Amino acid sequence: MAASAGQSFTATTHQLKGKKNGGKGKSKSSVKFKKVPEEMLYGILNEKNIRQIQFGIDKRFPTWYGSAVYFDPETKKLGCSDSKSQDSCGSNDQYWLDTLFVCEYCFKYTDVQARLVAHAAVCPFQYHSPGKIKYKSPEYTIRRVKGSKYQLFCQCLCLFTKLYLDNKSMYFKVDHYEFYIVYETGSTKPMAFFSKDLVSYQQNNLACILTLPPYQRRGLGLLLIEFSYKLSQLEGVISGPEVPLSPFGLIGYLKYWSQILCWHLIEGDLACFDKVSLDDLSIVTGMRVSDIILTLKHLNCIGENNQIYLQSLSTWLKSHGTKGNWFRLQDEYLLIDD
Numbered sequence: 001m002a003a004s005a006g007q008s009f010t011a012t013t014h015q016l017k018g019k020k021n022g023g024k025g026k027s028k029s030s031v032k033f034k035k036v037p038e039e040m041l042y043g044i045l046n047e048k049n050i051r052q053i054q055f056g057i058d059k060r061f062p063t064w065y066g067s068a069v070y071f072d073p074e075t076k077k078l079g080c081s082d083s084k085s086q087d088s089c090g091s092n093d094q095y096w097l098d099t100l101f102v103c104e105y106c107f108k109y110t111d112v113q114a115r116l117v118a119h120a121a122v123c124p125f126q127y128h129s130p131g132k133i134k135y136k137s138p139e140y141t142i143r144r145v146k147g148s149k150y151q152l153f154c155q156c157l158c159l160f161t162k163l164y165l166d167n168k169s170m171y172f173k174v175d176h177y178e179f180y181i182v183y184e185t186g187s188t189k190p191m192a193f194f195s196k197d198l199v200s201y202q203q204n205n206l207a208c209i210l211t212l213p214p215y216q217r218r219g220l221g222l223l224l225i226e227f228s229y230k231l232s233q234l235e236g237v238i239s240g241p242e243v244p245l246s247p248f249g250l251i252g253y254l255k256y257w258s259q260i261l262c263w264h265l266i267e268g269d270l271a272c273f274d275k276v277s278l279d280d281l282s283i284v285t286g287m288r289v290s291d292i293i294l295t296l297k298h299l300n301c302i303g304e305n306n307q308i309y310l311q312s313l314s315t316w317l318k319s320h321g322t323k324g325n326w327f328r329l330q331d332e333y334l335l336i337d338d
Ligand SMILES: CC(=O)SCCNC(=O)CCNC(=O)[C@H](O)C(C)(C)COP(=O)(O)OP(=O)(O)OC[C@H]1O[C@@H](n2cnc3c(N)ncnc32)[C@H](O)[C@@H]1OP(=O)(O)O
Pocket: 164, 165, 192, 206, 207, 208, 209, 210, 211, 212, 215, 216, 217, 218, 219, 220, 221, 222, 223, 241, 242, 243, 244, 245, 246, 247, 248, 249, 250, 251, 252, 255
């Protein structure tokens, strides 16, 4: 936490690790914790328990899902809260907290508006974003932030993500992940990110993706998905996202996969072939064969014996035209040297 922002601004890394067992599974730690239901350890709740987020000084938006991980499981008070500060919600109220105040630079949080205001004046990440630049176009910059180096930042980002994603478990062991975060070039406000396992036995190129609510529907999800495939193709692996996908994740991926397949089959390197196999497609796109089949079925472009109907693809393209903007990433702005 920012030392000058006051001890109670947010949970520390140590508190988060202790409370959350340092990650997944059962702890063999000698530290004793009160017994809490397992689902609480992963933040799983069936209903929303925080009504809204105040994000930075001037943005407010509702949460989508509940999460227990911000709270002490017994008192339902924010983990970092002193007992007097939290808005008391009536006992009949579903909300444990009305408004969570979150720093839009570093994702530290509090239940007291004045503390957010005080923190906003000194948050170091408003001057210097964490991590190393991996892509920089005049429009967008993507930075790689290692979980092992920026533990608290990444943990706070994961906590925040849980409020907008209910089908993934929360993991506090961020050391084994790296986070790719997109900013407007010249700005230090994170807009969207994806996490990636350092070692993925399923060869996933993306573990979890989130576009922060104020920045959704601007193409940032597709930009990051394209970037995740760029990384795995440079590693020389056929890859894809960790499953299951959320409903919005599936819509986004189907859009990206449809465009990429259309480009390769209609405009790109496979356009001159009469017959194309699923393996050919997998090699040129870096996509898994299972994702290719799912997409071609979605486009109604695949028949028995996995025959691909190019005519149907052209029809899909006419109605969902990309207006020539096939790709969002521009290779000349990539800075991937390690
Ligand atoms: C492996 C996984 O992590 S799965 C989990 C995915 N993450 C989540 O569900 C977290 C909450 N959701 C999100 O953060 C976002 O909705 C994301 C990341 C899925 C998409 O991010 P965005 O930046 O909004 O996506 P983007 O602007 O690139 O839109 C891509 C396409 O997805 C579809 N889409 C995205 N949001 C919506 C929506 N609210 N309603 C309908 N279609 C949508 C559209 O087809 C859109 O293209 P269009 O705007 O040209 O029509």
